[in-house]
Amino acid sequence: MNNVPTFAYAGDILIVDDHLENLQILFSMLTDYGYEVRRTINGQQALNVAMSEPPDIILLDILMPEMDGYEVCRQLKSQKSTASIPVIFLTALDDELDKLRAFEVGGIDYITKPFHIKETIARIENQLTIQKQRRAIAQQNQQLKVQNLRLEELNAELVKLNTKLEQSNQDLEQFAYIASHDLRSPLQTILGFTQILKQKYHEAIDDKGKHYLDRVITGAYRMNKLITALLEYSRIGNKNLEFKPVDGNGILDQVLESLQAEIEQSSAVILRDRLPILHGNEVQIGQLFQNLIGNAIKYRHHHVKPQIKITVEQRINFEYLIGIHDNGIGICAEDFQRIFQVFQRLEHSEEYSGTGIGLAVCQKIVDNHGGRIWVESEENQGTSFYFTLPGEKTMG
Numbered sequence: 001m002n003n004v005p006t007f008a009y010a011g012d013i014l015i016v017d018d019h020l021e022n023l024q025i026l027f028s029m030l031t032d033y034g035y036e037v038r039r040t041i042n043g044q045q046a047l048n049v050a051m052s053e054p055p056d057i058i059l060l061d062i063l064m065p066e067m068d069g070y071e072v073c074r075q076l077k078s079q080k081s082t083a084s085i086p087v088i089f090l091t092a093l094d095d096e097l098d099k100l101r102a103f104e105v106g107g108i109d110y111i112t113k114p115f116h117i118k119e120t121i122a123r124i125e126n127q128l129t130i131q132k133q134r135r136a137i138a139q140q141n142q143q144l145k146v147q148n149l150r151l152e153e154l155n156a157e158l159v160k161l162n163t164k165l166e167q168s169n170q171d172l173e174q175f176a177y178i179a180s181h182d183l184r185s186p187l188q189t190i191l192g193f194t195q196i197l198k199q200k201y202h203e204a205i206d207d208k209g210k211h212y213l214d215r216v217i218t219g220a221y222r223m224n225k226l227i228t229a230l231l232e233y234s235r236i237g238n239k240n241l242e243f244k245p246v247d248g249n250g251i252l253d254q255v256l257e258s259l260q261a262e263i264e265q266s267s268a269v270i271l272r273d274r275l276p277i278l279h280g281n282e283v284q285i286g287q288l289f290q291n292l293i294g295n296a297i298k299y300r301h302h303h304v305k306p307q308i309k310i311t312v313e314q315r316i317n318f319e320y321l322i323g324i325h326d327n328g329i330g331i332c333a334e335d336f337q338r339i340f341q342v343f344q345r346l347e348h349s350e351e352y353s354g355t356g357i358g359l360a361v362c363q364k365i366v367d368n369h370g371g372r373i374w375v376e377s378e379e380n381q382g383t384s385f386y387f388t389l390p391g392e393k394t395m396g
Helices: 020-032 043-052 069-078 096-104 117-200 207-235 248-258 260-266 282-298 358-368
Strands: 011-016 035-040 057-061 087-091 109-112 244-247 269-272 277-280 307-314 319-326 373-377 383-390
Touching (some): 035 043, 043 057, 057 069, 057 117, 109 117, 117 207, 244 248, 248 277, 277 282, 282 307, 282 319, 358 383
Parallel strands (some): 011 057, 269 307
Antiparallel strands (some): 244 277, 307 319, 319 383, 373 383
C-alpha cells in the first residue's frame, strides 16, 4: 500500500461495515487514491450520515447485525434526498441469489471480499464516472428547461407584438381609407367652384388671377390622384382574399390591352415568355403587372423606343420567378429600398408624373402572396424588377 501514489481529491465515499478491519483496509486503500472517506459501523448510522450529508457513493456491507445491507439500501432508495446515491454492496457471499437480491433492492454493483485494489478502484471509478455524467446531463437538462421557458416567454411576447402590429396595420388601413374617402368630397367642391369661377368670371379676372386659378386646379387634380392612389393602397389588404388558379397569360393579355394607348404612343416593344398557371388573387396579380409594365413604359429615355421583356423561371415548391426588364432611365442603388415605400418619389418626379404609391402597392400584393420583390438597376442602363409568385399545384 505504501507504494501507491497519492492522488488529488476524487470523490466522497461512505463505507458501511461492522468489521473494523474491513473499514480500515478500504479507508487506507481509497484515501491513498485521493478519495474523501467516511466510515460507519451499522445501518442506522449510515442512514443518518447519508441523509444529513449525502456522499457521492456508498460501499455497503450485506451482513450486519440489527439492520442488514438490503434494508439499509431499501430505505436509502425510498428517500428523495438519497435515492440517487449509487450503492455498491460489499459481500463475501458466493450465492447468486444473494447478489441478485442486492440488485433488486437498488444496488448497482458489488465488490467481493477479500478486496483487490485494482478491481475495487475500477468499480468505484466506473460508478463515479456514471454519476458525474448523470449530474452533468441533469444540469444541462435544467439549463435547457430554463432556456425553453425563456424561449416560450419570448415567443408569447412576439405573438402579442405581432397581434398588436397586425391590428395597428388594419387600423391604419381603415384610417387611410376613411380619411381618403372623406377628403374626396370637399376636394371635389373646391375643384368644381374653382372651375366655375374661372369660366363664369373669365373676363373679370386678369392674367395673374387666371394663373393662380390654374395652379389651384392643377393642384386639386394632383391631390385627387393622390387620394385615389391612397384609397387603392388601403384596399390591398390580405384579409378575405380569394386565391384560385390564375391564367398568367390571360392576365398579361388584359394588362397589355389596357395599356395599349401608352404602348402605341411610346412605340414600346413587348417581348414575353409564356406565363404559367399561378395561384393567387386575379385582380391583385393583374394590378401588379399593370403597375410594373406601366412604369417600364413611363420611365423611358426621350426619343428612345422602350423595349420591355417579361421573363419566367420555374423554381422549387411550385414557385415562379418573374422578371420585368426595360431599357429605361434606371434607378441608383441607394434608392432600391426607398422606392417600395409609400409616397417615395425619386429625382425624376417633376419630369415624370406619378403618385409614389404604385411600387408600394406592388410590394403589398407580393407580400399577400407570400413572395418577394426586388429591383436590379443602373442609372441610364435600364431596370429589372423581379418578383416571386406561387404556381398552381397540379395533381398527379
